[in-house]
Amino acid sequence: MSHKVTVLPGDGIGPEVVAEAMAVLRQAGDIFGFAVDVEEGLVGGASIDAHGKPLTDEVLAMAKSSDAVVLGAMGGPKWDGLDYSIRPERALLALRQELGLFANLRPVKLFAPLARASTLKPEVVEGTDLVVVRELTGGIYFGQPKGVTTEADGSERGVNTLVYTTPEIERIARVAFDAARRRRGRVTSVDKANVLESTELWRKVVTRVRDEEGYGDVELEHVLVDNCAMQLIRDPRQFDVIVTTNMFGDILSDEAAMLTGSIGMLPSASLGGKVGMYEPVHGSAPDIAGQDKANPLATILTVALMLRHSFDQGAAADCIEQAVERVLETGCRTLDIAEGEAAVVGCKEMGERVRQEVTASQAA
Numbered sequence: 001m002s003h004k005v006t007v008l009p010g011d012g013i014g015p016e017v018v019a020e021a022m023a024v025l026r027q028a029g030d031i032f033g034f035a036v037d038v039e040e041g042l043v044g045g046a047s048i049d050a051h052g053k054p055l056t057d058e059v060l061a062m063a064k065s066s067d068a069v070v071l072g073a074m075g076g077p078k079w080d081g082l083d084y085s086i087r088p089e090r091a092l093l094a095l096r097q098e099l100g101l102f103a104n105l106r107p108v109k110l111f112a113p114l115a116r117a118s119t120l121k122p123e124v125v126e127g128t129d130l131v132v133v134r135e136l137t138g139g140i141y142f143g144q145p146k147g148v149t150t151e152a153d154g155s156e157r158g159v160n161t162l163v164y165t166t167p168e169i170e171r172i173a174r175v176a177f178d179a180a181r182r183r184r185g186r187v188t189s190v191d192k193a194n195v196l197e198s199t200e201l202w203r204k205v206v207t208r209v210r211d212e213e214g215y216g217d218v219e220l221e222h223v224l225v226d227n228c229a230m231q232l233i234r235d236p237r238q239f240d241v242i243v244t245t246n247m248f249g250d251i252l253s254d255e256a257a258m259l260t261g262s263i264g265m266l267p268s269a270s271l272g273g274k275v276g277m278y279e280p281v282h283g284s285a286p287d288i289a290g291q292d293k294a295n296p297l298a299t300i301l302t303v304a305l306m307l308r309h310s311f312d313q314g315a316a317a318d319c320i321e322q323a324v325e326r327v328l329e330t331g332c333r334t335l336d337i338a339e340g341e342a343a344v345v346g347c348k349e350m351g352e353r354v355r356q357e358v359t360a361s362q363a364a
């Protein structure tokens with residue numbers, strides 16, 4: 001079986017971390033018996049330099065015809081002064097839109113050896129393993145009417161509209177229930193149904209999808225967003241899959257991410273249509289680019305996510321995630337997660353250590 005992957009390393013540390021992750025992916029393919037057919041393209045600042053725009057039609061067509069896209073990171077000071085319409089980040093928005101990606105998955109797993117990197121007490125965060133499923137293309141960020149108008153008395157009025165339709169809620173609920181089935185079978189749907197009518201609809205539709213579309217095996221609870229924000233720092237272990245609206249997801253996924261204390265460890269996936277897009281949460285880190293200092297683990301975990309969600313290769317994904325955990329157990333750290341006497345290694349060495357653990361796990 002062969003999976004076609006479009007790889008867009010991007011800018012800054014993007015090419016460094018993506019190279020390590022792709023090497024891990026190829027190795028997993030050898031072991032678990034699947035092939036990866038890789039096509040690489042320019043995106044973001046690198047594409048602006050070469051072609052004058054952050055995403056060319058050729059690269060977009062390449063992405064659309066693949067099974068999945070792996071993205072590094074985009075942007076940097078070199079392109080900060082450009083007009084918003086051709087800034088590197090536009091490529092990300094265009095890819096999301098063109099690929100019909102309406103669900104953003106942000107797993108937050110605290111690796112036991114890094115428990116002390118969190119600002120919360122280790123006994124609170126240890127064992128945290130959750131995923132926030134955020135609706136990405138609807139809700140208050142896109143609802144009409146929106147804008148700022150001037151009133152007759154000269155004062156101004158700012159408006160945004162929180163709108164969700166039944167099909168928008170149904171499709172994100174399915175993503176959450178499917179994700180829960182690959183995990184511990186539990187979904188927490190987060191809304192503000194006591195105040196916002198549109199999220200009252202959200203609650204009703206999520207429940208109906210569970211009851212009427214054959215997801216009876218998945219446990220579902222509803223939690224108000226303010227309570228969820230509290231519970232995340234009080235007892236994050238209670239959560240498996242959290243599904244929520246665009247704005248609530250924007251905020252809660254960052255709150256949940258901070259439980260781990262390190263941006264260099266966080267993968268993400270955007271799903272929707274035929275092609276899933278996978279990228280680390282961090283940016284291009286221009287301050288450390290080209291110095292072999294970047295932590296490749298977020299991107300390596302991103303590839304594991306792709307194996308699980310796009311290629312149905314759960315065993316290979318588990319193998320990579322366990323290899324990452326074992327490398328951390330040996331005390332090996334990149335600079336961003338270094339503590340005490342830990343041995344600090346570069347990006348390449350960290351990638352190599354993960355590959356050694358993947359190999360060792362198969363020999364065992």
Ligand SMILES: NC(=O)c1ccc[n+]([C@@H]2O[C@H](COP(=O)([O-])OP(=O)(O)OC[C@H]3O[C@@H](n4cnc5c(N)ncnc54)[C@H](O)[C@@H]3O)[C@@H](O)[C@H]2O)c1
Nearest residue numbers: 073074075076263264282283284285286287288294295336
């Ligand atoms: N999805 C994306 O492509 C994306 C996301 C966020 C920011 N950006 C862009 O990246 C550029 C830099 O943004 P920023 O500095 O706000 O965020 P950033 O995530 O790039 O960096 C924030 C801090 O975290 C460190 N860091 C980030 N990833 C790391 C890793 N893998 N290993 C070790 N350290 C790491 C950086 O060195 C920096 O000190 C900007 O141009 C921004 O627009 C892109």
